[in-house]
Amino acid sequence: MNYTILISQLLIFIPIVVSVFIYILNKKFFNYSVYLIQTLVTVGVAWLWKACIQEGIIRFTLGGWSNQIGIEFKIDNLSLMFMTMAVMIWWIVIIYAWHQKKSDFKFLFFLMFLEGCFFGFAQVNDFFTLFVLIEIITIISSILILYKKDGISLKAGLYYLLFNSFGMMIYLFGLALLYLKAGTLNMSLVKVYLMQQNYMLVDYSVIQVSFACFFVSMCIKAALLPVYEWLPRAHTAAPSHISALLSGLLVKSGIYGLIRILEIYQIDSVYQMMFYLGFFTAISGILFAISQKDLKGILAFHTISQIGLIIMSLASHSDIGTIGAYMHIFNHFLFKSLLFLGAGIIINEYGVRRVSQIKGIGRAHPVLTLCMLIGIFSITGAPLFVGFLSKSMIKLSMTSELHLNLFRIVSLGTMISFIKFSRIFFGEPLKNKKINKGQLTGVVMLAVLCIVTFIVQLDILPSFLSINGMYSNSLKESIYYIEKVSYDNQYVLEYLAYMGTAWVMLKLLVKSDSKFWFTIRHFRMKFQDAIVSILLFLVFVLNYL
């Protein structure tokens, strides 16, 4: 147990301390220590997995204070999942970007510092430390977004920084109200306090206001419908490996916070709203994605639609829905980073970002095409690919026929936008340059991870769930069901039918470059309007509760 405590702290300190040395020493050979950090961190996370599976949830307080005022750490299955994701994506980003960035000590400093902060973020069990770490993550990722230092990325970085820190100000306001009522900021103690309040039927209004503040600020981090304006800007402007990091992992930090807050407050009236919030987020993400002509723009808006899907799954407020959301967070992380990195290679090589100007990737680069096709099949939920498992889980969690139909609309829309995307693979190749080996290695690693995850995910799931004691009978049945159907031909036919419908709809809807799509493509919210939309969203949530 002692080693476990030490390791979970070292996970935060090793990347930060070594990254500071990288910055100070500024020597080329010392930059190789990022591989050392990564190895140590991988071993550490593996140790935590082992300890958690043996002993259950790990909790301890730093510095010997009582947990009412000290910083408490708690490692449960959700935080372990996020740490695993972090380890994977950092390995891949380093391998992918190594040939460009190996002597760039500033980039490596920010990258490794961010990793340490992210490990802290995933483990901490305290509202204020969560706030501090989210702010640090926001600051460092905005620096990484504008790393190219051209005009668009500067604007995107500023927009990202101010928009997200406005959200965190709302969070701080909620924090003040919560502290006034509960007298502590430790999540577990707040949960106990709120349960007592519930039984005593005391006035609940201040708590509700604080919940609304937390909810809205986490929605901003997770890019839900009225407040997602920062995401497409940041993702299209950033360099590809940073877009993969942002879209794969850092967007989900908002969902992580959302899951934690919903778990603590347990306000039932919010779930109905969350479903429609997720649905409209997904639909608007799809509409924008279909209208885009930019390669990374399609992927960025598509991230929004998948976030909507995850929220729809969470909103069912059942075991199956929560697990479906967890699975989809992980799977979406895999295939969306894969697609972003692949798109980065293509953009690097051709120097253009328009989908219509890129042709013939299929013949020029078969390995890259194979990997990206794995990503596309996964994201559209084809059988025998990883997206199928999580989408079936989400499908099982839908409670009524209406919800199920809305889910089908969302998955149809996903296919439409990706048929448009897949046009780049066909046709005659324009020119045939060699791809850098390191970049290709990163993409291939992710593709292999996709396949491996498809094979082992359902087998790992029971022991993963037993850490929190969430493994119920209904879950057991649904896992068994998905295991059975994942090799069924009936679903292949269904998928092909969907694909055909999507193809026809794409031809009917998008072929004429009408004014409607033009308006959507060039729709950008001004900064002031975006802030007003945050405030309106806050008022809406307050009214709804």
Next chain:
Amino acid sequence: MIFDIILAIAIIGVAIYGICISDNIIKSIICFNIVQAAIILLFILLAGYSGNEIPIITETVKDMVDPLPQALMITAIVISASITALALMFSVKIFHYYGTLSWTELGEKDVKK
């Protein structure tokens, strides 16, 4: 007591109004700073009514102010300062690049490209 809190909330309201109407990036950043300062003020005010004396433990102190919010807010001030510094640095670079600091004009340049 209630007057102080109303004042702090009023400052927050005024500064948010400032963010919503000002077109200049520098003005937006100043308003951001004011919002953050006002929230920090509010937090300290809310916790400050719990006692009468300074939170330094000696033998005579009995009715001490809760020290935790003050410790937390120092961290929040540091974060607010670093965000302001970074945002100002961005706006300087944006001015060098585009020659303007107006949100509207920057948005128009976006569409043209």
